[in-house]
Amino acid sequence: MAVTESSTKVVLGGTRGGPDVATLRQDRWWLQPVVTVSVLTAFVIYSTWAAFQNKYYYVGANVHRDLISPFYSPCLASNCVPGSKVGFAFSGWALSPALLILIFPLGFRLTCYYYRRSYYRAFWWSPPACAVSDAHASYTGETRFPLIMQNLHRYFFFAGLIFNTLLTYDAIRAFHQPGLGWGVTVGTIVLLVNAALLWLYSLSCHACRHLCGGQVKSFSKHPIRYRFWKFLTPLNAKHMNFAWASLIFVALTDVYVRLVASGVFSDYKIF
Numbered sequence: 001m002a003v004t005e006s007s008t009k010v011v012l013g014g015t016r017g018g019p020d021v022a023t024l025r026q027d028r029w030w031l032q033p034v035v036t037v038s039v040l041t042a043f044v045i046y047s048t049w050a051a052f053q054n055k056y057y058y059v060g061a062n063v064h065r066d067l068i069s070p071f072y073s074p075c076l077a078s079n080c081v082p083g084s085k086v087g088f089a090f091s092g093w094a095l096s097p098a099l100l101i102l103i104f105p106l107g108f109r110l111t112c113y114y115y116r117r118s119y120y121r122a123f124w125w126s127p128p129a130c131a132v133s134d135a136h137a138s139y140t141g142e143t144r145f146p147l148i149m150q151n152l153h154r155y156f157f158f159a160g161l162i163f164n165t166l167l168t169y170d171a172i173r174a175f176h177q178p179g180l181g182w183g184v185t186v187g188t189i190v191l192l193v194n195a196a197l198l199w200l201y202s203l204s205c206h207a208c209r210h211l212c213g214g215q216v217k218s219f220s221k222h223p224i225r226y227r228f229w230k231f232l233t234p235l236n237a238k239h240m241n242f243a244w245a246s247l248i249f250v251a252l253t254d255v256y257v258r259l260v261a262s263g264v265f266s267d268y269k270i271f
């Protein structure tokens with residue numbers, strides 16, 4: 001399509017244009033940014049509080065359970081509560097063990113292509129919605145510090161895979177109830193659903209899809225990559241759904257473990 005004179009060209013480092021009025025839209029375009037700001041702010045406040053609380057993150061053998069919060073797994077510090085530690089531990093770490101690991105899942109989410117779109121729009125109004133004026137006069141893209149760091153996303157993706165594997169291991173381990181044998185409780189289901197949603201979030205990642213099918217000139221010469229790409233493409237179309245579902249559920253999983261660990265209620269045994 002030919003670019004007409006009335007089109008607004010987006011030039012890196014240039015000025016962003018638009019009509020004199022902020023928008024001609026009359027629908028509730030502001031609703032999505034408001035929801036995004038509310039949910040992300042609530043998550044950041046809760047996860048920060050939970051990470052610094054440094055207690056009630058593990059339900060152990062004294063109540064025949066093995067449930068650990070995803071915010072604290074793997075528990076790598078020597079001050080982790082008994083039973084929650086993995087084989088290796090940093091000795092002398094005096095702060096919350098969650099602070100040793102949260103940079104990886106948070107970095108993965110912060111640099112996610114979908115979340116970038118959401119928080120650039122919702123927090124920076126850059127622009128807040130389609131056909132609504134940008135709040136900024138210029139646009140430099142992600143070409144300089146700090147936003148150039150968004151390119152680390154593909155590396156955080158690999159770190160995310162390691163965490164997904166560990167959280168899946170936690171979920172499987174939770175089916176073994178110390179002193180009672182194998183069984184299913186609400187807690188095991190919560191941990192399992194959490195791990196499944198995190199896998200769906202990672203496998204639907206744009207970087208993951210590119211890794212499998214990107215830079216391939218002929219799929220017929222790469223049948224295995226083609227199969228992966230074909231499997232991942234429908235997941236990729238639902239990346240936004242998995243991003244929100246996994247974000248909310250990981251917080252709910254921490255809430256569940258925290259309430260059981262603090263004695264508010266006990267983990268119900270299904271069989």
Ligand code: FES
Nearest residue numbers: 112113114205206
């Ligand atoms: S694009 Fe969202 S996790 Fe990679």
